[in-house]
Amino acid sequence: MLAPEELATIEAFMAETENIDEYKRALAVLTLEDGSPLSRTGLSVKHVQRIRRSFRSIGTEAFKDKRHNNAPVLLSKSQRDEVNIMLTTTTPNDHGYSNSPFWSTRILATVLKRRYGVLSASRIRSYLLFRTSKLSFHLLGKQDEKADPQAVAQWKDNRQERLNEEFSDSDTVILCEDEMVLTQAATTQKVWTPRGTFPAVIETNRTRKNRNISGFLNLKTG
Numbered sequence: 001m002l003a004p005e006e007l008a009t010i011e012a013f014m015a016e017t018e019n020i021d022e023y024k025r026a027l028a029v030l031t032l033e034d035g036s037p038l039s040r041t042g043l044s045v046k047h048v049q050r051i052r053r054s055f056r057s058i059g060t061e062a063f064k065d066k067r068h069n070n071a072p073v074l075l076s077k078s079q080r081d082e083v084n085i086m087l088t089t090t091t092p093n094d095h096g097y098s099n100s101p102f103w104s105t106r107i108l109a110t111v112l113k114r115r116y117g118v119l120s121a122s123r124i125r126s127y128l129l130f131r132t133s134k135l136s137f138h139l140l141g142k143q144d145e146k147a148d149p150q151a152v153a154q155w156k157d158n159r160q161e162r163l164n165e166e167f168s169d170s171d172t173v174i175l176c177e178d179e180m181v182l183t184q185a186a187t188t189q190k191v192w193t194p195r196g197t198f199p200a201v202i203e204t205n206r207t208r209k210n211r212n213i214s215g216f217l218n219l220k221t222g
Contacts, residue, residue: 031131
């Protein structure tokens with residue numbers, strides 16, 4: 001694992017470089033450190049591991065393009081700074097996309113085309129912009145529209161004492177349950193949001209066909 005100061009060095013390099021390939025190599029190393037899939041970077045695990053070892057040996061020179069075959073820079077440094085502010089302070093709702101609270105590569109590409117007149121067919125460029133803005137791609141939490149957090153908390157408080165008593169009773173069986181739902185409908189699975197946040201999506205569609213599967217675990221015996 002890289003030290004915090006090494007991670008800071010990589011992020012500073014990414015903020016300064018104008019070369020998309022150098023940026024992608026640095027991003028891949030950070031992605032590897034996060035434990036996230038490398039498929040979005042277009043580089044293999046072994047390749048990125050070699051880059052990381054080289055970085056520890058020679059610093060940010062490990063990210064430099066040895067062939068000098070630089071990809072064109074679609075956005076200037078100042079424009080990328082503007083995009084960074086846009087991604088961290090606004091949502092697609094602020095740019096004419098109703099009922100779209102989360103950024104996607106498609107929406108970002110359209111906004112960039114409208115604002116700066118540039119359009120890239122590569123999703124990697126969008127991933128780089130999201131990463132620079134410290135957004136990560138992860139699963140959403142889900143919350144049923146009828147959920148009542150206060151009622152759940154009160155239920156737990158009222159039963160905690162009884163639960164402690166039942167655990168000490170050898171004649172009592174205590175089970176915990178979990179379930180999964182197989183469904184035909186497409187649902188929002190992952191979105192770009194600031195690191196460390198897990199916004200919930202309210203589930204309201206009760207008409208789609210599905211199948212519930214439940215499982216139980218005896219907490220005393222395992």
